[in-house]
Amino acid sequence: MYSITHMDDHELFHKLQKGDSKAFEIIYEKYHRLLYAFALRHLESREMAEDAVQQVFVHLWEIHANIYVNISLRNYLYTMIKNHILNLIRNENAIFVRNYELAEARQDYCEDLDEKIDKKEQMAMLYKAIADLPEQKRVVCLLKMEGSLTNQEIADKLNISINTVKTHYQQSIQKLKECMNKMLIFLFSITLILLICVNLYTIG
Numbered sequence: 001m002y003s004i005t006h007m008d009d010h011e012l013f014h015k016l017q018k019g020d021s022k023a024f025e026i027i028y029e030k031y032h033r034l035l036y037a038f039a040l041r042h043l044e045s046r047e048m049a050e051d052a053v054q055q056v057f058v059h060l061w062e063i064h065a066n067i068y069v070n071i072s073l074r075n076y077l078y079t080m081i082k083n084h085i086l087n088l089i090r091n092e093n094a095i096f097v098r099n100y101e102l103a104e105a106r107q108d109y110c111e112d113l114d115e116k117i118d119k120k121e122q123m124a125m126l127y128k129a130i131a132d133l134p135e136q137k138r139v140v141c142l143l144k145m146e147g148s149l150t151n152q153e154i155a156d157k158l159n160i161s162i163n164t165v166k167t168h169y170q171q172s173i174q175k176l177k178e179c180m181n182k183m184l185i186f187l188f189s190i191t192l193i194l195l196i197c198v199n200l201y202t203i204g
Contacts (some may be wrong), residue, residue, distance in 0.1 A: 006120055009073035016064050023122075027073065028057055033079045034074075042085050045131045052088065056080045058157075062202070091145040129179035133172055140165055141172040 015023035
């Protein structure tokens with residue numbers, strides 16, 4: 001009988017490398033709350049933080065036979081969650097940039113909008129848009145953003161068809177585009193109103 005209190009991380013790590021599913025369960029129970037708290041601080045979304053933790057543990061099990069490291073289990077897991085979050089932010093920021101360029105091409109008045117929106121506001125808008133997606137579409141979108149799985153692998157993981165994966169991803173990207181463009185237009189409207197008010201005050 002396995003016991004968390006009587007098995008150190010080194011032994012758990014060793015058993016995990018051999019494919020011991022019970023050791024994996026113990027590792028999950030021992031560390032998933034810590035990783036969730038870490039992810040929540042950076043992602044500021046409970047659903048996204050939970051998704052991040054689940055993805056890390058799924059990946060941990062997928063690569064368990066090839067894990068050869070000289071650091072502690074705790075540090076290894078923290079490294080995994082940090083890398084996952086960094087990749088997520090990098091991919092999400094790329095989507096924001098593409099949508100920003102699209103909005104800029106359609107609207108000449110957006111030329112200086114990037115000077116009015118700081119990076120934190122950009123990421124907050126994108127996180128909210130992703131968090132508002134339906135659960136399955138959000139999961140498909142996040143898995144696609146990671147870039148490590150093919151459509152077929154995602155379909156197998158979620159037990160859905162490959163066409164459903166493609167449809168969910170296309171619809172998710174379209175929804176994110178719509179949300180980001182609406183937010184950009186809203187921010188421009190606020191800026192325009194402030195500019196008009198300043199001009200009226202100056203004229204007066």
